[in-house]
Amino acid sequence: MKVLAAMSGGVDSAVAAARAVDAGHEVVGVHLALSRMPGTLRTGSRGCCTIEDSMDAHRAADVLGIPFYVWDFSERFKEDIVDDFIAEYAAGRTPNPCMRCNERIKFAALLDKGLALGFDAIATGHYAEVKYDDAGNPELHRGNDMNKDQSYVLGVLTTEQLKHSYFPIGVSASKADVRAEAAERDLSVANKPDSYDICFIPDGDTKTWLADKIPMRPGAVLDQTGEQVGTHDGATAYTVGQRRGLQLGRPAADGQPRYVLEVKPEDNTVVVGPKRMLAVDELKGIRTTWCGLPPSDIGEGPDEAIDCLVQVRAHGDPVPAHAWVDTTDPADAPPVERGDEPEGDAAATPAPRGPGRRIVVRLEEALTGVAPGQTAVLYRGTRVLGQATIDAARALEPA
Known part of the structure; x- marks a missing residue:
């Protein structure tokens, strides 16, 4: 080969x-x-x-x-x-x-x-494995070292891409x-440190890096009741779950730390609240792709949900969940099905990732700090089933 x-x-x-x-x-x-x-x-x-x-x-x-x-x-x-x-x-x-x-x-x-x-x-x-079923179809699985497993960031791969992937x-x-x-083997990189930061932001200071790329305007920091509790230098530099650097004018009445609950670039505001309000029990995902799993295996509606595990961070803990195609949104387009790509040199090119049909992922255990734009990767045991970009999350305690 x-x-x-x-x-x-x-x-x-x-x-x-x-x-x-x-x-x-x-x-x-x-x-x-x-x-x-x-x-x-x-x-x-x-x-x-x-x-x-x-x-x-x-x-x-x-x-x-x-x-x-x-x-x-x-x-x-x-x-x-x-x-x-x-x-x-x-x-x-x-x-x-x-x-x-x-x-x-x-x-x-x-x-x-x-x-x-x-x-x-x-x-x-990458710390991941490609295994093959009895019919010769590739499956993406977690690597043996769970501390280094990178199957999460490979959840975007298609069946055709897996056929040409070697880990x-x-x-x-x-x-x-x-x-x-x-x-x-006398390789000089044997003790070279691992890289942990975003490669194009080597100092790890995402906020400062973004400030040079996105016009930042000061705006209000609101609590969950809508009362202004501080100001920010630019809403787009914040992310859900963030605690540090909030520039709050006064402490919360209960003396507890406050976290970013929502970022609203449309009106340049940041909403903060207690940690308990970060807990969510349901996710809606868009731009869904399937990693060797036929889209037809995913039911439409909660009565046809598949049982799975969901992971929302590269090294986060997976939690039990149920996932299904959301048929309640009339604006949804047909699903983006990436399991039947053409053969040949163009086989690796990703299919369009437009809005696709939404999926709903209902969690058996609440997650905290889930931000729009993050990726939810679905697993069955060690096998990756697919992924979706998180568009919305249902809070257990709405603001």
């Missing part, structure tokens, strides 16, 4: 490429240049996609004895990831740029180019094992 190994410059992708070589595949390494003006050096775990990362990836490829290239995806990355991130925050939503990158860059633009060049699969350093380190028992293997 001809494998295109996406090498970020980190230890996971380096070991993934090494295992692909060990498996007897014809492997070529590629590093994606995602910025026209990349930073020169990392600072600990801050940032990625720097010149240093590119050099680390090149050194790893040399150790493995495989060809190595750098491909410029900076324009596509800016349009599909950075600009999308800005637009989502401007609309009062909280996006996950890593999921967008997997959906639109790694397993779309990169995979399309790889297929066009004759490669059979893309190998990445060699998903079977690893732990990250420590991966680092030990890298050291045994």
Whole structure:
């Protein structure tokens, strides 16, 4: 099998490429240049996609004895990831740029180019597994190391994309094992720190970064009764569940901390309240996609709900839930069904992600701090079923 190994410059992708070589595949390494003006050096775990990362990836490829290239995806990355991130925050939503990158860059633009060049699969350093059922259909499952599992951010993948996806380190028992293997292979990245921040905001200061991209206007911070309790520098810099940096003029009457309950960019206000008011028991999702699960398996209405687990953060705890297609909204379009993509070089291109039909996810256990724009990923055991962008959540205690 001809494998295109996406090498970020980190230890996971380096070991993934090494295992692909060990498996007897014809492997070529590629590093994606995602910025026209990349930073020169990392600072600990801050940032990625720097010149240093590119050099680390090149050194790893040399150790493995495989060809190595750098491909410029900076324009596509800016349009599909950075600009999308800005637009989502401007609309009062909280996006996950890593999921967008997997959906639109790694397993779309990169995979399309790889297929066009004759490669059979893309190998990445994600902690996840692709398994096959008795009929040969791919299924996406959690990685063995639950502390590093990345199946959540891969929930946007389609069946066709899974057919061309290869995650060699998903079977690893732990990250420590991966680092030990890298050291045994004399890979210089064996002890390189992991990256935790948004790659294009390396200092982690999202608020300041957004202030340079979105016009910020001071406005009112209201409590759950509508009374003004403070001011803000710009509503779009806040997210549901946020506690720090609220600039409140006076403490709450009960002396308890207050959290962001809602962001309203249309009138430039932020609503805050006690933590208990963050609890929600039902989610509505849009732009739904299914990861190897036929949309016909999802019932219409609560009487035909499927039992599942739902996870709303990359490393959040999954909770039991029931999900179904919402047929109560007359504005809904037909569902976005991404299970029957065409064969050939264009197979990896995502289907349109328009509004689609909504799904409803009713939780058996309340979740807190769920923001519009986050992603709800549905599981059955370790298997990913699909995902939807959260459009609304029903609070247990409405404001």
